[in-house]
Amino acid sequence: MAVDGYLLKADGIHASYGKLEILHGVSLEVQPRELVSIIGPNGAGKSTAFKTIVGLLHPMPGRVLFDGRDITGLLPYQVLRLGLAYVPQGRIVFPQMTVLENLEMGAFIETDSSRVREGLERVYGLFPILAERRQQKAGTMSGGEQQMLAIGRSLMTTPKLILLDEPSLGLSPKFVTLIFEKLIEMKRAGYTLVVVEQNAAKALSVADRGYVLELGRNRFEGTGQALLNDPEVKRLYLGG
Numbered sequence: 269m270a271v272d273g274y275l276l277k278a279d280g281i282h283a284s285y286g287k288l289e290i291l292h293g294v295s296l297e298v299q300p301r302e303l304v305s306i307i308g309p310n311g312a313g314k315s316t317a318f319k320t321i322v323g324l325l326h327p328m329p330g331r332v333l334f335d336g337r338d339i340t341g342l343l344p345y346q347v348l349r350l351g352l353a354y355v356p357q358g359r360i361v362f363p364q365m366t367v368l369e370n371l372e373m374g375a376f377i378e379t380d381s382s383r384v385r386e387g388l389e390r391v392y393g394l395f396p397i398l399a400e401r402r403q404q405k406a407g408t409m410s411g412g413e414q415q416m417l418a419i420g421r422s423l424m425t426t427p428k429l430i431l432l433d434e435p436s437l438g439l440s441p442k443f444v445t446l447i448f449e450k451l452i453e454m455k456r457a458g459y460t461l462v463v464v465e466q467n468a469a470k471a472l473s474v475a476d477r478g479y480v481l482e483l484g485r486n487r488f489e490g491t492g493q494a495l496l497n498d499p500e501v502k503r504l505y506l507g508g
């Protein structure tokens with residue numbers, strides 16, 4: 269259940285690595301069933317914002333509210349249990365394990381085997397290639413296939429919200445297109461998504477709303493279309 273309509277709200281989050289503060293008060297909101305894109309230059313703090321939301325870092329100060337609760341200070345597995353899934357940057361899979369074993373790992377918080385089976389069906393429905401390759405070692409798959417596996421693994425727990433950090437990074441144009449198609453398909457299927465992307469124009473074009481972060485702060489926000497048409501955003505982040 270969302271309070272005031274939002275599913276996720278990060279409110280003035282500050283975050284540091286050691287003594288070095290990287291986020292200086294970042295705020296964002298996500299409504300149920302939205303696809304929200306976050307763009308911004310390298311080092312802006314996009315990944316750090318995700319890490320803070322999912323509990324890998326703790327905001328000081330700042331608050332993170334999710335699904336009607338204050339989740340500030342919870343640990344990543346607790347956040348995951350509440351329905352907030354996170355696909356980190358760098359398509360991390362277990363290379364020596366099969367596709368199926370990787371997906372089962374995604375369901376580590378599920379104790380009911382019928383829920384695991386339902387999860388597999390859901391993932392195979394969205395990514396038929398993973399069904400075909402279920403016995404293949406994940407490390408032998410292409411980069412794009414590994415990214416689909418990393419996303420699929422996050423769907424094994426029926427998340428209410430999925431944070432995807434750079435899902436298209438380093439992929440060939442064919443797979444970049446495919447990943448964006450999958451994001452649209454996931455949104456249509458009712459998932460709520462927040463995507464950090466280098467591929468700024470593409471990310472804004474599929475987004476309901478977007479945020480531009482710079483130097484650990486909010487710089488611009490608006491609908492995907494409004495940001496795409498904003499002359500400043502165009503000049504600074506969309507290559508003219």
Ligand SMILES: Nc1ncnc2c1ncn2[C@@H]1O[C@H](COP(=O)(O)OP(=O)(O)OP(=O)(O)O)[C@@H](O)[C@H]1O
Nearest residue numbers: 285288290308309310311312313314315316317357
């Ligand atoms: N574990 C860490 N320890 C110290 N500093 C870090 C650590 N991780 C990130 N940083 C620093 O925090 C800043 C923000 O990094 P972050 O990864 O959040 O940026 P980003 O916007 O995701 O960038 P990119 O587009 O390159 O992925 C950078 O200056 C980075 O060097």
Ligand SMILES: [Mg+2]
Nearest residue numbers: 314315316357
């Ligand atoms: Mg990053």
